[in-house]
Amino acid sequence: AKWVYTFGNGSAEGAADMRNLLGGKGANLAEMSALGLPVPPGFTITTEVCTWYYEHGQSYPETLKNAVAQALSTVGTATGRVFGDPDRPLLVSVRSGARVSMPGMMDTVLNLGLNDRTVEAIARETGDARFAYDSYRRFIQMYSDVVLGLDHHEFEEVLEDHKERNDLTLDTDITAEAWQGIIEKFKSLVEEELERPFPQDPQEQLWGAIGAVFSSWMTPRAVTYRRLHEIPGDWGTAVNVQAMVFGNMGERSATGVAFTRNPSTGENTLYGEFLVNAQGEDVVAGIRTPQDITEKARLEAGSSSASLEALMPEAFAEFQSYCSQLEKHYMDMQDLEFTIENGKLWMLQTRAGKRTAKAALKIAVDMVAEGLLSEEKAIGRVEPGALDQLLHPTIDPKAERDIVTTGLPASPGAASGAIVFSSDAAEEAKAAGRKTILVRVETSPEDIHGMHAAEGILTSRGGMTSHAAVVARGMGKPCVAGAGTLRIDYRNGVINVAGRQLKEGDTITIDGATGQVLTGEVAMLQPTLSGDFGILMGWADRVRRMKVRTNAETPQDAKVARDFGAEGIGLCRTEHMFFEGERIIAVREMILAETEAGRRDALAKLLPMQRKDFTELFEIMHGLPVTIRLLDPPLHEFLPKSDEELEEVAKAMGADADLLRDRALALEEFNPMLGHRGCRLLVSYPEIAEMQARAIFEAAAAAAKTTGAPVVPEIMVPLVGLKGELDLVRQSIDAMAEAVMAETGTTISFQVGTMVELPRAALKAAEIAQSAEFFSFGTNDLTQTTFGISRDDAASFLGTYQRRGIMEQDPFVSLDTDGVGELIQIATDRGRSSRPEIKLGICGEHGGDPSSIAFCESVGLDYVSCSAFRVPIARLAAAQSAL
Ligand code: ADP
Ligand code: MG
Ligand code: MG
Numbered sequence: 001a002k003w004v005y006t007f008g009n010g011s012a013e014g015a016a017d018m019r020n021l022l023g024g025k026g027a028n029l030a031e032m033s034a035l036g037l038p039v040p041p042g043f044t045i046t047t048e049v050c051t052w053y054y055e056h057g058q059s060y061p062e063t064l065k066n067a068v069a070q071a072l073s074t075v076g077t078a079t080g081r082v083f084g085d086p087d088r089p090l091l092v093s094v095r096s097g098a099r100v101s102m103p104g105m106m107d108t109v110l111n112l113g114l115n116d117r118t119v120e121a122i123a124r125e126t127g128d129a130r131f132a133y134d135s136y137r138r139f140i141q142m143y144s145d146v147v148l149g150l151d152h153h154e155f156e157e158v159l160e161d162h163k164e165r166n167d168l169t170l171d172t173d174i175t176a177e178a179w180q181g182i183i184e185k186f187k188s189l190v191e192e193e194l195e196r197p198f199p200q201d202p203q204e205q206l207w208g209a210i211g212a213v214f215s216s217w218m219t220p221r222a223v224t225y226r227r228l229h230e231i232p233g234d235w236g237t238a239v240n241v242q243a244m245v246f247g248n249m250g251e252r253s254a255t256g257v258a259f260t261r262n263p264s265t266g267e268n269t270l271y272g273e274f275l276v277n278a279q280g281e282d283v284v285a286g287i288r289t290p291q292d293i294t295e296k297a298r299l300e301a302g303s304s305s306a307s308l309e310a311l312m313p314e315a316f317a318e319f320q321s322y323c324s325q326l327e328k329h330y331m332d333m334q335d336l337e338f339t340i341e342n343g344k345l346w347m348l349q350t351r352a353g354k355r356t357a358k359a360a361l362k363i364a365v366d367m368v369a370e371g372l373l374s375e376e377k378a379i380g381r382v383e384p385g386a387l388d389q390l391l392h393p394t395i396d397p398k399a400e401r402d403i404v405t406t407g408l409p410a411s412p413g414a415a416s417g418a419i420v421f422s423s424d425a426a427e428e429a430k431a432a433g434r435k436t437i438l439v440r441v442e443t444s445p446e447d448i449h450g451m452h453a454a455e456g457i458l459t460s461r462g463g464m465t466s467h468a469a470v471v472a473r474g475m476g477k478p479c480v481a482g483a484g485t486l487r488i489d490y491r492n493g494v495i496n497v498a499g500r501q502l503k504e505g506d507t508i509t510i511d512g513a514t515g516q517v518l519t520g521e522v523a524m525l526q527p528t529l530s531g532d533f534g535i536l537m538g539w540a541d542r543v544r545r546m547k548v549r550t551n552a553e554t555p556q557d558a559k560v561a562r563d564f565g566a567e568g569i570g571l572c573r574t575e576h577m578f579f580e581g582e583r584i585i586a587v588r589e590m591i592l593a594e595t596e597a598g599r600r601d602a603l604a605k606l607l608p609m610q611r612k613d614f615t616e617l618f619e620i621m622h623g624l625p626v627t628i629r630l631l632d633p634p635l636h637e638f639l640p641k642s643d644e645e646l647e648e649v650a651k652a653m654g655a656d657a658d659l660l661r662d663r664a665l666a667l668e669e670f671n672p673m674l675g676h677r678g679c680r681l682l683v684s685y686p687e688i689a690e691m692q693a694r695a696i697f698e699a700a701a702a703a704a705k706t707t708g709a710p711v712v713p714e715i716m717v718p719l720v721g722l723k724g725e726l727d728l729v730r731q732s733i734d735a736m737a738e739a740v741m742a743e744t745g746t747t748i749s750f751q752v753g754t755m756v757e758l759p760r761a762a763l764k765a766a767e768i769a770q771s772a773e774f775f776s777f778g779t780n781d782l783t784q785t786t787f788g789i790s791r792d793d794a795a796s797f798l799g800t801y802q803r804r805g806i807m808e809q810d811p812f813v814s815l816d817t818d819g820v821g822e823l824i825q826i827a828t829d830r831g832r833s834s835r836p837e838i839k840l841g842i843c844g845e846h847g848g849d850p851s852s853i854a855f856c857e858s859v860g861l862d863y864v865s866c867s868a869f870r871v872p873i874a875r876l877a878a879a880q881s882a883l
Helices: 016-034 047-055 064-079 118-126 129-146 152-165 176-194 202-216 220-228 295-301 313-330 357-369 375-379 384-391 423-431 445-453 467-475 531-543 555-563 574-579 583-592 596-621 643-653 657-667 679-684 686-707 723-744 759-763 765-769 779-787 795-803 820-834 850-859 868-882
Strands: 004-008 042-045 092-098 109-112 237-243 254-259 271-276 334-341 344-352 403-406 408-411 414-420 436-440 456-459 479-481 487-489 494-497 500-503 507-511 516-519 547-551 569-573 626-629 713-717 751-756 774-777 839-842 863-867
Touching: 004 016, 004 064, 016 042, 016 047, 016 092, 016 237, 016 313, 016 344, 042 064, 042 092, 047 202, 047 237, 064 237, 092 202, 109 129, 109 202, 118 129, 129 152, 129 176, 129 202, 152 176, 202 237, 313 334, 313 344, 357 375, 357 384, 357 531, 375 531, 375 868, 384 868, 408 467, 414 423, 414 456, 423 436, 423 445, 436 445, 445 467, 445 574, 456 467, 456 507, 467 479, 467 868, 479 507, 531 868, 547 555, 547 868, 555 596, 555 868, 569 574, 569 596, 569 863, 574 583, 574 596, 583 596, 583 643, 583 657, 596 626, 596 686, 643 657, 679 686, 679 723, 686 713, 686 723, 713 723, 713 774, 723 751, 723 765, 751 759, 759 765, 759 779, 759 820, 765 774, 765 820, 774 820, 779 820, 820 839, 820 850, 839 850, 850 868, 863 868
Parallel strands: 414 436, 436 456, 456 479, 547 569, 547 863, 569 626, 626 713, 713 751, 751 774, 774 839, 839 863
Antiparallel strands: 004 042, 042 237, 092 109, 092 237, 254 271, 254 334, 334 344, 403 516, 408 479, 414 507, 487 494, 494 500, 507 516
């Protein structure tokens, strides 16, 4: 096998597309070299050596030594030097480089090959002893730190001590002689700690550094990072060995980093920093304040230290030309590292630059205008999830953060307000014009009004798909969920957390993007949707195949979703409409009624309210499809909890409170989520479906009149497992349609379908499809019922599952395409086999998750439906998955 690839002098054995073998850094060094850019010559030891190393008890392939020696001599020839030579020594850097850049890997070692003899040669050759000894002491510091594992503080102390005693502030003020003294102290330090001298043999130094790079692949930090970012452990890292160039050779030398465009705004101007007479990480280490590269940036910053443009105009001009060459070549914004040695520019790294969502949008749109990118390519340049940043207020990155605790980032955006512990308190405060954060152990449907009234929601229990999280995302409200260290004491109105106490009324800020809970009111940045957003979305809409709908019940959510480009409602959860104001009393009447007549009385009160709700939704959607799910709450969510609530219902019904209490107790269930809910309720009490169907049809007739656009409601029967369940409910709906058409003298088209959320429904899809004109995959419940886990309780062990590698992702956040996905595939195939034109969609939380959306595209669903604020994300993700 070929273990080593060389580059330099306008050619290279590798190329940019060999990133898997050469790592990102090595592949791009090869590419730049082949493009003819000035890259110090060097070679890359491949990632396959890393794999071999771990498969063979941390040893090297036999032929590697030779290959490295060969490559070293090639580099020597290119530079006119010899590694370890006492007269013309070759010095190198040893740099790690995985396929993707990865913190936790070994830091770069510079100036390797220096020892007591070669340092003298360098001093003679350059006539600059200060430079030579400065380089040597840097090498000892770096090598001791990253290869020998000694504490770098001890070295810094020696240095600080010297500067203090001699009244010096800058490293560059230290003389050659002084450095020599310091180097002696460094060497004794090493010998004391390790009981052997600092290695003087360049070969030993080199192999020490190479071994350190490979070993760093398995450090706990690197392993943790890979787990968090789903990077496979067998990728391995490459090692780059490269001839040194020196930015610390005096006033005509410098080192710097740059982005070809501004990474935070996306503006098309070179953006970067440099330091004169400096090396490597000095720029980012904060030892001296770096200077701006361009004159424009310097003026904007009002800085008095000269720009690179002014100081070294020739090197700057050359650098600028490489920037545009590399951008054109890679068709992307680049992040660059360079060094200037005695006026000569050297390129040391290039890679695609990290950027904010705002910058990503602007760069993608600009690059299409500049002819660098096609629209299709541009669509792929913006990560859909990152759009969240643009749609919500965010905490000002410059603001100070006093973090109390961190929970799950359940719904994006940041908000500040006074702590309240109940939904009623949130509502009262809102009426009085005060902002609040609703803090609850967990929330339930009864908290909807409080969640609407509060600026944000904080819970101590529950996961990413807990009630609080789902509802907050739907409302576009910030939410931090499951902040487990909060001890919420409702009775005394306090929260105890990590030795601190927060009281009702105290102002806090929650950051739904990071899960942080902070004290006080923290400065925010308001979202602004730029023209670029609209342009990119327009391109996305042209290429995507799947439609994007929204999950919405309130007119407000529906309007927001329309503004974000929703093409209909994929899920209207009617039970959410029942918790508002006085309605809950009528709902409780209905549930607690002993007789059908009693139920019909209560339903008659609900009918006009439902009709009004649906009419409004239909009007807002203006002829777009609207899927309405019939009532689907676990019954217990509606039961009165307090005596006060019981008496309220008793009075409305003219019934005895004690009898009602007995009835309520009788209705309690052990497993409400698997209990008397969904179509089961509709089978027991057909009059509920009748009332809802009537409200839907009457609203459709009314809205068709006011808008002039025909309304085709899609009525969805929840939790079907048996075709017979659907047939029975369907009968009531069909009969009601006839009745309303006769009464109003209009014709109403409509569809009846079902939510597929039980494994049995997926398996029996062929049969069920005979009675269903559409399926909507309710993947929240389908995930629960397939795994047999509850999303409200799974958080307590899913974390462990992920850490131990049993499960890669939370299946409630990203669809389990293997298992739940197979059921979706089965239901799709079987449903189509008996009804080829069946309409298929997804309405679970996964409908707004980019990787789940890609799966929906692969199965060929007709649409995805998600909460209003995720509609833009879904539009972009659907487009990317169609390309
Ligand atoms: P990282 O991956 O942490 O960015 P690098 O391998 O890019 O580490 O090295 C960090 C810095 O060290 C570079 O930005 C550059 O300034 C310096 N450096 C690396 N190799 C050389 C070299 N051959 N000559 C001069 N400076 C170098
Ligand atoms: Mg680098
Ligand atoms: Mg469900």
